[in-house]
């Protein structure tokens with residue numbers, strides 16, 4: 542059996558076949574279609590009797606390279622790249638379901654995913670039950686005869702709560718359901734859900750995979766027999782990733798391991814600092830000993846990730862003052878950037894949720910989410926500390 546290459550080697554050495562130009566770095570295949578040597582070849586490629594590219598909505602060497610690399614990292618067989626993370630999640634939720642089917646999903650989800658499950662799928666007769674991501678018995682209790690799919694995002698955005706992947710993976714298998722995991726926060730460098738029985742893994746490549754805040758992108762990977770239906774749906778409905786963005790994202794994967802090492806070590810230092818500070822309340826980070834699921838985090842993740850959340854006394858008004866006083870850290874809703882970013886989920890990314898829904902997943906008015914970047918940790922801490930001080934006075 543061929544020995545599996547290490548993560549870092551996969552990142553830099555998975556490349557499409559070199560062209561006749563003998564380039565070292567893979568070029569961008571900016572072409573909408575591909576040519577055939579003759580009519581018989583065209584017929585055979587269309588009939589799936591022969592491999593080959595037809596049209597970039599279907600496949601393109603840049604997209605293929607990006608997906609091949611991600612599949613090796615996620616320890617899965619096959620996948621599709623998409624224009625955004627939401628396109629990947631939408632494919633995961635719709636490519637295998639029909640009217641009458643039922644989904645069990647963790648309640649703490651990225652807000653657009655929550656909107657699809659709550660407000661879009663029911664129009665097509667697909668119902669759902671939300672469960673507390675942390676409570677295994679709730680997952681089990683929610684399964685009904687018509688349940689076909691279990692969905693989670695772990696660690697969750699922005700609550701940083703965890704799903705017990707091994708438990709839910711086994712549950713899905715027992716009930717013959719698909720288990721879908723949004724692995725956006727952890728990336729395959731920290732966590733490979735396929736090891737725990739996940740059938741489909743989705744990514745917003747916009748986040749740590751690009752890692753530099755340049756492009757939108759997404760991916761969905763899994764076993765060949767499950768990706769077959771995803772591919773059919775993707776090819777007909779057209780959520781394709783552009784070859785240029787696929788090229789960017791494949792290049793970005795080359796540095797995922799080194800970037801995640803630094804993101805995570807910076808985040809761990811910041812979380813420890815905030816946890817000890819008298820100025821902050823409820824600091825959350827999966828690898829902090831005060832995190833209620835730290836044992837599970839250490840079991841299924843390599844490090845605690847790059848997101849840290851905390852609460853400031855004084856609610857919404859105090860948070861707004863804090864954000865306005867930041868001098869270096871960027872005020873933006875994106876995360877997974879080289880630059881540290883700060884977000885107030887209640888008034889931005891999760892504002893579409895009702896107050897009740899936000900309360901149920903721990904998004905209080907005083908919650909701040911920090912995506913820790915690659916600046917020197919001393920400068921990150923200094924900016925946060927001065928903003929905390931200056932936000933004390935109204």
Ligand SMILES: Cc1ncc(COP(=O)(O)O)c(C=O)c1O
Nearest residue numbers: 625626627651698725745747758
């Ligand atoms: C956990 C998670 N999943 C999915 C998405 C959606 O990704 P995109 O914006 O690339 O569509 C986001 C975006 O913030 C996210 O945080």
